[in-house]
């Protein structure tokens with residue numbers, strides 16, 4: 630077993646974990662966005678509340694959630710270790726900062742990730758924690774009482790502080806994704822004359838559209854609900 634531990638703690642092993650957990654979180658974000666866009670349906674929250682009820686009670690989804698939490702924790706721990714390792718070995722900072730091909734996002738992945746972690750703690754406390762452990766308003770649909778998560782989201786985004794925090798959070802998520810998307814494919818060895826520009830293009834589109842989709846939600850609730 631020790632070769633596995635050796636591999637996973639080697640720098641290539643660490644990068645591999647970052648890339649696989651990163652790709653897993655990238656697909657989670659898309660699924661999460663599609664689910665959350667139901668908040669924009671003008672039905673008083675019925676569709677969204679029924680969806681949230683399903684997502685938090687279905688045993689298969691609950692099992693997948695454990696995979697999600699593990700993926701997030703692993704990504705954070707490995708990210709911090711790689712960040713520490715890189716900043717420790719980078720006494721020769723000029724080599725990086727003077728390279729015009731190294732963009733802002735790739736130079737600052739550690740800081741961007743840290744801001745996302747702060748956002749995530751705030752976000753999980755606001756919705757996930759309150760939904761799981763807090764006392765929630767209930768609403769009946771065809772005789773079945775369901776937690777009114779829609780009302781919690783709507784009330785949260787009436788506060789301009791949270792709207793601004795979410796919009797800033799999404800700009801940071803976009804920058805983190807911009808580098809992370811193509812970098813995870815590169816780590817997996819998918820370097821190809823034809824496909825690399827395609828992956829980069831797809832990464833750029835993804836890192837704009839997904840954060841934009843999320844950012845629209847608080848803005849919509851603040852101005853139009």
Ligand code: HEM
Pocket residue numbers: 661665681684685694697745749752753756757760778782795802843844846847
């Ligand atoms: C406007 C943007 C967003 C809204 C309205 C929103 C809404 C919610 C709500 C209502 C929940 C609790 C119910 C559930 O588990 O599905 C939740 C959970 C969660 N959100 Fe978000 N979210 C947003 C953006 C994000 C972003 C950008 C991330 C990641 C960076 C994220 C990560 C998570 C995670 C990890 C959970 C826990 C999921 C689980 O327990 O399975 N969310 N979100």
